[in-house]
Amino acid sequence: MRIAAIGGGVIGGGWIARFLLSGHDVAVFDPHPEAQRIVGEVLANATRAWERLFQAPLPRPGRILWAGSVDEAVRDADYIQESVPERLELKHRIIAEIEAAAPGTALIGSSTSGFKPSELRQGARHPGRILVAHPFNPVYLLPVVEVVGGGAAAERACEILTGIGMKPVRIAREIDAHIGDRLLEAVWREALWLVHDGIATTEEIDDIIRFGFGLRWAQMGLFETYRIAGGEAGMRHFLGQFGPALKWPWTKLMDVPDLDEALIDRIAAQSDAQSGRHSIRALERIRDDNLVGIFQALKANDWGVGQTVRAQEDGFYAREPARAEGYPLRLHQARVSGGWVDYNGHMTEFRYLQVLGDATDAFLIHIGLDADYRAQGRSAYTVETHIRHLAEVKAGELLTVETRLLGHDAKRFRLHHAILRADGSEAATGEHMLLHVDTGAGRAMPMPPALLQALERVAAQDRAPHPDHAGAGIRPIRQREATA
Ligand SMILES: NC(=O)C1=CN([C@@H]2O[C@H](COP(=O)(O)OP(=O)(O)OC[C@H]3O[C@@H](n4cnc5c(N)ncnc54)[C@H](O)[C@@H]3O)[C@@H](O)[C@H]2O)C=CC1
Ligand SMILES: C[N+](C)(C)CC(=O)CC(=O)[O-]
Numbered sequence: 001m002r003i004a005a006i007g008g009g010v011i012g013g014g015w016i017a018r019f020l021l022s023g024h025d026v027a028v029f030d031p032h033p034e035a036q037r038i039v040g041e042v043l044a045n046a047t048r049a050w051e052r053l054f055q056a057p058l059p060r061p062g063r064i065l066w067a068g069s070v071d072e073a074v075r076d077a078d079y080i081q082e083s084v085p086e087r088l089e090l091k092h093r094i095i096a097e098i099e100a101a102a103p104g105t106a107l108i109g110s111s112t113s114g115f116k117p118s119e120l121r122q123g124a125r126h127p128g129r130i131l132v133a134h135p136f137n138p139v140y141l142l143p144v145v146e147v148v149g150g151g152a153a154a155e156r157a158c159e160i161l162t163g164i165g166m167k168p169v170r171i172a173r174e175i176d177a178h179i180g181d182r183l184l185e186a187v188w189r190e191a192l193w194l195v196h197d198g199i200a201t202t203e204e205i206d207d208i209i210r211f212g213f214g215l216r217w218a219q220m221g222l223f224e225t226y227r228i229a230g231g232e233a234g235m236r237h238f239l240g241q242f243g244p245a246l247k248w249p250w251t252k253l254m255d256v257p258d259l260d261e262a263l264i265d266r267i268a269a270q271s272d273a274q275s276g277r278h279s280i281r282a283l284e285r286i287r288d289d290n291l292v293g294i295f296q297a298l299k300a301n302d303w304g305v306g307q308t309v310r311a312q313e314d315g316f317y318a319r320e321p322a323r324a325e326g327y328p329l330r331l332h333q334a335r336v337s338g339g340w341v342d343y344n345g346h347m348t349e350f351r352y353l354q355v356l357g358d359a360t361d362a363f364l365i366h367i368g369l370d371a372d373y374r375a376q377g378r379s380a381y382t383v384e385t386h387i388r389h390l391a392e393v394k395a396g397e398l399l400t401v402e403t404r405l406l407g408h409d410a411k412r413f414r415l416h417h418a419i420l421r422a423d424g425s426e427a428a429t430g431e432h433m434l435l436h437v438d439t440g441a442g443r444a445m446p447m448p449p450a451l452l453q454a455l456e457r458v459a460a461q462d463r464a465p466h467p468d469h470a471g472a473g474i475r476p477i478r479q480r481e482a483t484a
Contacts, residue, residue, distance in 0.1 A: 001078045001160065002025065002076050003019045003024045003026045003062075003077065003078070003079050003080075004027045004028070004029075004067075004081070004102075005027070005028045005080075006073060006080065006083065007029075007083035008083070009030070009085075010042075011083045011111045011137065011139060012039075012083030013039045015081045015083060015135065015139050016039055016043065016064065017039075017042055017045075017047070017140040018139055018164050019062065019164060020043065020061050021046060021058065021061055021140065022059060022163070022165065023059035023062055025062040026063075026065070027067050027072070027077065028066055029066075029073040036066060039064070043064075045138075045281065046140035047061075047337075048288070049138075049288040049289075049292060052289065052292045052339070053292045053296070056316035070098060071097065071100070071101040074098050074101050074106065075101055075102070078160075079106065079109065079157070079160050080098055080102060080107065080108045080109070081109050081133065082094055082095065082108060082109065082110045082111065083111040086113060088115055091120060092122065095120065095124055095130060096124075099124060107131065107156060107160070108130045108131070109147075109157055109161075110130065110132050110133065111133065112134060113134060113178075114181060115176075116148070116175070118174060128151055129153045130149065132148035132149055132171075132174075132178065134146040134178050134181075135166075138287070138288065138291075143165060143166045143167040143308045144166070145168050146180060147161070147168045147171065148171045150172070154170060165315075167305075167308050186251075189256055189257075190251055192256070192259075192263075193255075195270065196257040202270040202271050203270065218294050219298060219304050220304075223235070296309075317358075318370060318371065327461040328403055328418070329403040329404075330400055330401070330403075331359060331362035331366055331401070331403055332362040332400075333400050333401070334354075335396070335397070335398055336393055336395050336396060336397045336398075341394070346393055347393040347395075349389065352389060352430070353385070353387060355419055355428075356417050356428070356430035357382075359401035359417045359430075360432060360434070362403075363403050363415060367458065368450060368451060369451060377440045378438060378445070379436075380413075380435065380437065382435075383433050383434065383435050385430060385431070385432050385433075386432075386473065387428060387430045389427075390426050390427055390428055391421065391427045393427050397421060399420065399421065400419075400420045401419055401420070402417065403416070404416045404464075405458045406466055410446040410447060410452070411445065411447065412433060412434065413436075413455055415430075415432045416430070416432075416467065416470060417429065429467070429469065
């Protein structure tokens with residue numbers, strides 16, 4: 001699928017990173033003289049975040065193609081994401097330029113925070129393909145995207161956005177600022193009043209959010225949280241108890257404080273005092289690391305955004321094999337990322353196991369033990385592993401894993417992986433015993449005929465003698481060696 005991004009600022013950069021990391025090439029147009037540096041920095045942070053977030057091997061990233069005009073960027077595009085500044089006349093001009101050059105079937109998603117599809121579509125040639133696809137910052141991590149504007153175009157857009165790990169929420173009726181920003185504006189307005197009235201500083205307000213209800217919102221929304229707050233009687237009791245307070249003067253409602261110089265100075269100075277010791281890129285990395293931790297906790301709990309991460313990983317595991325035919329099997333490749341390197345300047349030990357584990361997952365998919373199979377309550381568990389670390393591996397190297405099946409019976413199979421460097425030399429080997437299990441009962445069970453037949457087919461290819469080290473453990477240290 002061919003993707004174009006028009007605008008590569010905070011949000012455009014995030015979109016570009018998400019598409020690239022999902023394996024799509026992206027044609028980009030942004031006239032900013034430093035657009036390539038800015039997008040490059042966002043992409044570096046996004047890559048770092050994805051490497052920390054996902055256990056599964058990431059797709060091979062797409063290529064970024066810098067275009068000299070809107071026309072050049074969108075000429076061959078199937079999906080175009082517009083992320084230019086929030087000015088309606090500018091968005092109209094860009095949409096007209098896109099429509100003049102893009103294929104008639106291409107979808108146009110706008111990142112607009114507030115404009116309605118009917119406003120964006122004014123004067124358009126093919127209005128039905130113009131949609132709001134409003135994301136949240138950082139786009140490369142937060143999955144939700146508000147899709148406004150109906151019909152087949154919205155359905156196709158949702159498919160595309162789901163394919164890059166997003167959670168599209170379709171909004172049936174267009175309103176200014178959709179849903180998310182309507183909620184955020186209300187909180188933002190109150191916060192500005194609190195600073196304006198000298199009741200709280202920016203830091204105190206942020207502390208109340210991040211040590212308090214902000215933590216709840218990451219895993220349950222407003223309604224589920226308040227249902228619990230109603231105690232055993234749930235939402236009805238909550239509404240009964242706190243409903244009247246809605247009419248008390250707790251909030252400033254629609255009044256907006258005058259954002260005059262004095263208030264802007266006060267907020268900016270307080271914000272500098274609170275966070276000025278970090279650069280924006282450093283703050284982004286702190287934010288991303290925290291989000292990754294939250295996502296991983298929710299993945300372990302199989303809840304909320306954790307389910308999105310798991311679904312995305314299942315997609316990564318089901319990728320194309322490095323080489324489907326031939327033997328030993330070549331089912332997995334990995335690029336050594338900078339983050340895998342330790343204080344010795346080479347790939348750290350547990351990353352060898354990650355590469356081997358990913359190769360095992362690729363083998364499981366190869367024999368049909370994939371996500372659909374696991375959904376039936378059966379899987380394979382590794383019960384024993386022996387790794388030999390044979391060579392140092394540096395950041396950026398491409399590793400290829402060769403896999404052999406050294407034996408199997410009704411419930412078990414024994415794999416041998418060799419991790420090869422680009423010159424074909426062995427960087428490591430791994431030998432693993434796997435057990436076929438009933439995951440509900442938590443115990444071994446015989447494999448069904450289809451899985452056994454798949455193993456037989458692989459076994460028939462394994463004609464070479466087993467490697468000398470197969471079945472060996474760590475050698476004892478003899479006294480002569482120890483004192484030499
Ligand atoms: N910043 C945020 O938190 C969010 C912003 N949005 C929406 O995303 C859109 C973009 O906002 P940001 O990324 O924050 O703005 P930004 O100012 O960071 O980026 C806008 C980019 O558009 C480029 N640009 C300007 N004119 C252009 C043109 N004629 N052709 C191509 N590129 C052009 C600029 O050089 C800049 O790089 C807006 O509609 C905004 O409402 C949506 C969600 C969150
Ligand atoms: C401030 N904002 C209106 C641009 C925010 C958004 O649109 C969404 C977000 O990421 O908070």
